[in-house]
Amino acid sequence: MALTLLDSDASNLPASFAPLPPSGVKEMGIPFLFLAQLVCKTLFNAGPQRISDLSARLKLPARIVEELVDFLRRERLCEVTSASTALQRVFTLSDLGHQRGEEYLRHNQYTGPAPVTLEAYQEQVRKQAIAEVRVTRADMERAFAGIVVSANILDQFGAAMNSGRAVFLYGPAGAGKSFIAERLVGLLNDEVYIPHSILVHDQIVRMFDPDVHVATADGKPASPVSLGIANADARWVKCRRPVIITGGELTLDMLDLQFEHSARFYAAPPQLKANNGLLIIDDLGRQKVRPDELMNRWIVPLDRRLDYHALHTGEKFMVPFDVTVVFCTNISPRELADEAFLRRLGYKIHLGPLDEAQYREVCEQVCRLLDISHEGADIDHLISKFRSEKKPLLACTPADLLRQVRDQARYRGVEARLTGDLLAWAWNNYFVSHGAEQQPSL
Template sequence: MNTRPDTLEDIVSEDANCETPSNDLEALLERINRLASGEEPLEERPAQQIVAEKPAPAPARPRPSAALPFREPEEAGKDRKEWCPVEPKTLAEAGITDGQLEHLALKCLGACGDLTGHELAENHCVPFRLIEPILANLKQAQFVAYRGSAPMNDYVYQLTDLGREQSKKLTEYCSYFGSAPVPLETYIDSVSEQTLTKVHPTKADLERAFSDLLVNQNMLRRLGPAVNSGRGLFLFGFPGNGKTSIAERITKAFGDSVWIPRAIGIQGEIMRVFDPALHEEMPLEMPSGPLHSRAFDKRWVRIRRPTIVVGGELTMDFLEVTAGTGNNVSEAPLQLKSNCGTLVIDDFGRQRMTTDVLLNRWIVPLEKRYDFLRLVNGKKIQVPFDQLIIFSTNLEPKDLVDDAFLRRIPYKIEVPDPSEEEFRKLFTIMAPILGMEYNQDSVDYLIDTHYKPINRPFRCCQPRDLLLQIRNYCNYLDTTPTMCREYFDYAIENYFAIM
């Protein structure tokens, strides 16, 4: 007979000769975690006295949407804490039912074949202790059978004939079998905890966000209040002056990371939120060891605060819930995927739909900060609309929209042409990046010959583009890329051929 302990609690209980009640053990483990993270000072007492002392009763368990204070390793000396989803202790705290987890397990076994209990728990992003009784129920109902034993008191599970038939029926209704979904109410609470309106970037935050761009102080002075508003803004000006680059970096001023669910469950329908094509994962670095293995809910993903950029390809379908590749599985719209981040509408006015259609779709969400979505099954739900909307355009905002909409976008910021001093500074920045030595004489020749005589305006993109022309030309000639008059003449001839 197998007498190995199943869990960490069993191991600790055996060491204590089974004298520690389960509630006391939970409190003891939580206190050990606090001591390890430095949140509670360790008193100078003998170790035997600390272990023998009966701990206080465990505090009430928070709701799934509660915030778990977590101190990042690199922030150990600071007071900054980030919101973190608490790992559920029960299925009720997770917001899922026994039946939902049974269905996910059956569909997963039908699609992937034989799996251990721990592999199923990892696939559904739930603790093993929650899925273990579910698998026992499926075994008793003869939907699954043991294929063999596995380490850590686990088994390899396979579907029976009855189980395969049930898995096929469930897949025909809903083909999703990934991470257990997070309830919509829990997601709404998480957005409220991580909302942009609670973050007020300072001048230092903006300077850090734009550290890799040449942005003058006047531009930062205008951007600062607009970013703090969290309402949205227009960036307009001539093409090539960095409107898109500015919009992409604004998100950094709000902080590095947020948590989003992999999928949301809405009364039987699954809506995927995490999108690897748009979201960049930032895995949480935690000390190794069993005491830290239950720090957060694995159904959530820690990502870099999202910055989603769409241009002329934007259509109304991007802003509505769309049917996924499987049955009863839908894909979240762009504005929901960009919550707690930035959504950039690039080349505004050149979309495949008119500006009136787009603005009428968002006129209420921009005012109320919530949106209504219609699911694939026809149900209508209310979701947060919590992102900084940036409209980037080469056209005048007043020529694109009416006064009613301009009132809802209170900040209109022009991105002007660079001055001659800034234009020269861009060459000094870009030359070493592209593997060239900066040459002041050649830049003087470029400006005095090809710009000033014909009043050609400076653009922020031109130093980079001209130096790229020179580098490519030198690669063709098999020579070292060099800034010189001859090469600048060649680059200007190509770059401004029809301009």
């Protein structure tokens, strides 16, 4: 159960990790004609552009864009418009260029920043590996400040985060597994570079996703027109280490490259977007696919730290699997996977009910948060009710029950207090009753 959040300051990524901007097309490793077609498609969709405009759209230095535009002019695909001045030329497609632009867009409709090569991506992932992240006890205490959780659990998670290996977090529903897993985000305070897209066998795979990748303040570099050797390559976005959370909606198909048939390019699957970061698979066992099938999909990546993907053309390629995977489930490990898979899980952490002292502390926190008046005896009375009913003291129940106390008090127009009748009403409303319909007494 959590009541406070701490935002840690992101540390600076070592300068040696920053991918340097290309000095020319050859150095990029991307086919010249692919880049020329990208410029042509951009002019087709965006209309007349200056070199600086194209540079900003493609995230390429102006000298490279000029080389590509000059090629298009020689091929009679683009021309200087009448709106140009002696100091600022504006380029537009010719009639032939429009025909070619339509043809290129039928092949694929990608017109974003220029891609990076698969080899460049593989090298960058290794440079900024999450296995190099170091987590101390002080880091754990800071990330979990204000959270009621045992020191033993924190020590287990701290060691797990230093290993870079998978974590299997299990325990009863309501024990706080999802919340604890999500709090691990506070331990990833450094930054990584994520490309807008990569080129694999002449196919575009879009990597950067603004919905899951959080660009840092300087994640959008200054205009690429003036990029010098000291700047990072603008085709990469400087981000916080990614954290992706998926749950019952996860299917095996979602773990493959997602080909967008209308646009004719790919979107990266969640584990690829999570590279150099954290992937939380919540509610394992609630997916439409059988748990053992889902778990078997991870055997090779977890064991070899490599993942393999296939294009619709039949070609396959390999990427590093640099992800700390956290599986959260209500099911015991041995019920979900065989011994071979369990060996590949670095840490198996059980999160169970709270003890009475911990439960009392959580109730106190929730009362302060919801502005509910109470006496110490009121919480003791609630705990005794759990004891007499032989119900576990789960981390979720204080907030669930006490919110209902507050809601009913508001409805009645009275002060929110832990009175016996309000607690009895909340208890009866919260716990499913079988048989008798009368309200239990607190």
